[in-house]
Amino acid sequence: MESIKSQSYEVHLGELAEAALRQHIAKKNYSKVFLLVDENTKMHCLPVFKKILDHPIDSIFEIQSGEENKHIQTCLEIWEKLSGHDGDRKSLLINLGGGVITDLGGFVASTFKRGIDFINIPTTLLSMVDASIGGKTGVDLGALKNQIGVINQPQMVLVFTEFLKTLDPRQVVSGYAEMLKHGLIKDAPYWDELKTQGNFTDAKSIQRSIALKNDVVLQDPTEQGLRKILNFGHTLGHAIESYCLENPNKKTLLHGEAIAAGMILEGYLSHELKGLSRLSVQEIKETFSQHFEPVELDDDDIKAILKLLKYDKKNSHGDINFVLLQSIGDAVTDVKVPGELFYKAFAYYKE
Template identity: 55%
Template sequence: MKSIKAVTYPVHFQDKAYKELSNLITTNNYSTLFILVDENTMEHCYPKFIPNLETDKRIEVIEIESGEINKNLETCSGVWNAITELGGDRKSLVITLGGGVITDLGGFVASCFKRGIDFVNIPTTLLSMVDASVGGKTGVDLGVLKNQIGLFANPEMVIVDTDYLTTVTDREIKSGIAEILKYGITYDLKLFNEIKHNKDLDINSLIYRSIEIKNEVVLQDPKEQSLRKVLNFGHTLGHAIESFYLESEEKQNLTHGEAIAIGMVCECFMSAKLLGFPTEKVNEVKEVVLSIYNKTHLLKQDFSAIMELLKHDKKNINGQVNFVLLNDYQDYKLDCKVPEELIVESMEFYNL
C-alpha cells in the first residue's frame, strides 16, 4: 500500500514500514531506543516486531500495565523515571507498540520528556490503527475523565502492520469497527454500507480509507478549530458512557468502540429530533450497531451520573456541551446544543 503523508510525518504500511524505520534511526543517529509496551503487546507483538528492527542502537523495553484505567499521570511518571534511570537523553527515540492507550500515553511521555523527544507509533489494534495513532493527539485521563491532560504532538512516522491484528480478540476488532462506522456515517457512506452488507470485510482497505479520511480532515484543521470536530461524532455522549462504566465497581468496563457505538445511535436520535435526520436512517444505524455489538442496557438510575460526566467533556465551551449532529449521512452540523431532556430521551431510545 502507498504511504500516506500526514501533517509532518508519513504513515507507512506493512514491510516497507520497517525499512523506513531503520532509515529513520540511522539518519537521526538516535542514542537509545525505548520501546513502550504493555504485558499483552510484550507477549504477542514484541516477538513479531523485534526481528524487523534492524539497528545496532541500544534497545530498552519499558512495560506498563494494560487498560484504560492505567492511562494516567501516575503511569507517565513511572515511564519518565524508567527512561531517566536507563540513561535517556534528548537523542533518544520512543517507539510505542500497542493500542490507543500505549500510543496516546507514549506520545505524551515523549513529548514532555526533556521538553520533547522523537517518537514513532506502531498501533497494534484496529482502533489505534484507524484512530489513535494518526492526528497528533497525545494525552492521558484525569481520573475517569477521558483525555483531559495532553497536547498536540506529531510522531516521526506511523507504522501500520495488519499482522498485529492476529494478536487481538474479536471484541477488540469490533471496538475498532465503531470508528470506521463513524467515518462512514459522517464522511464516506461506502464504508458504512460495506460494513452493513458484508460479513467478510476487506480489513486492509477499510483501514487505509479510514486513515485517508482522518488525514484529510486533520490536514485542513490540525488543532480542531472547526472541521476536525466531525471526528467527535458519537464521542460526546459515548465518552461519558465509557467513563461511567470505567468508574463503576459493579459494571463490566465497555471498550471504547462499544461506548462510541451507543453514542452514535443516541446522537442520530438527537439529530432526528433537532435537524430532521431521517427516522429510517436512525433505525438503520441502530440496527447495524446492534448487529455488531451486544446491547448494553443503560439503567435509568445511571442517567444522572452519565449526564454529570458529560459536563466535563473536554470539548465543552463555557460549560455548554457541544455535539456533532447530522442533517443526513455525510452532512453534519458542528457545535450543536442539545437539551438535557433530549439527551436522556436518546438513551431511552437506545434501550428500546
C-alpha cells in the same frame, strides 16, 4: 500499498512501513532507542517487531494494559525510567500497542526533556484507524477521558496488519466502530460498504479509514472547527465509558463499545435537531446492534452519565457542544442539545 502523508509525518503500511522504519533509524542516529509495550504486546507483538526493527533496543518499558492505567502516575514511572536509563533529547521512544500505549507514550515523549522523537506502531484495529493518527496524546484524569494532553506529531506511524491476528474478536470489533464512524461523518458510500462487509480488517479498508481521518486532521490540525466531526458519538460515548470505568457494578467497556452506544444516541439527537431521517437513525441502530451488545442502563445510571457531560473537551463557556448528522456522510459541529432530549434518546436506545 501507498503511504498516507500527514502534516509532518507519513503513515506507512506493510512492507513500506518496514523499510521506512529502518531508513529512519539509520538516518537519525539516535543516542538511545526505547520501546514502550504492555504485557500483551510484549508477548504477542514484540518477537515479530524485533525482526522488523533489525536494530538494538536499549531498554523496553512495560506498563499494564487497559484504560484504567492511562493516567499520570504511569507517565511518572516511564519518565523516571527514561531518566534512569540515560535518555536524552536525542532519544527515540517507539510505542508498540493500542490506543492507551500510543496516547500515553506520545504524551510521555512530548514532555520528557521538553520533547523527544516518538514513533507509533499501533497493534489494535482501533489504534490503527484512529488513536495513533492525528497527534493527539494524553492521559485520563481519574475516570474522565483524555483531560490532560497535548497535540504533537509522531515521526511516523507504521501499520502492520499481521498484529491484528493477536487480538481477541471483541478488540477487533471495537475498532470497527470507529471505521463505521468515519463513514457516518464523511463518506456515505464507505458506510454502506462497511456495514455489509464481512471482513473489515483488510488493508484496503484500514487505509481508507486512515485516509479519511487524515484528510480531516490536515484541514484542522488543532481542532478549531472541522476536526470536531471526528467526535461524533463521543460526547455521550465518553461519558458512558467513564461511568462504567469508575462504577464497580458495571462491566468495563472497550472504547468502541461505548462509542457505538454513543452513536446510536447521537443519531437519535440528529434526527430530532438536524433532520436526519428516521430511516437513517434506524439503520444506524440496527448496524451497531448487530455487532455490539446494548449497555444496560437504568434511570440512576443515565442521570450520572449526563452529569459527566460537563467535562467533555468540546464544551465552551458552559455549553455542551455535540457533533450531529444532517444525513449519513454529512456531520455538523457545535450543536446545543435541550436537556429533555437526552432522556428521549436513552429511551430510544433501550427500545
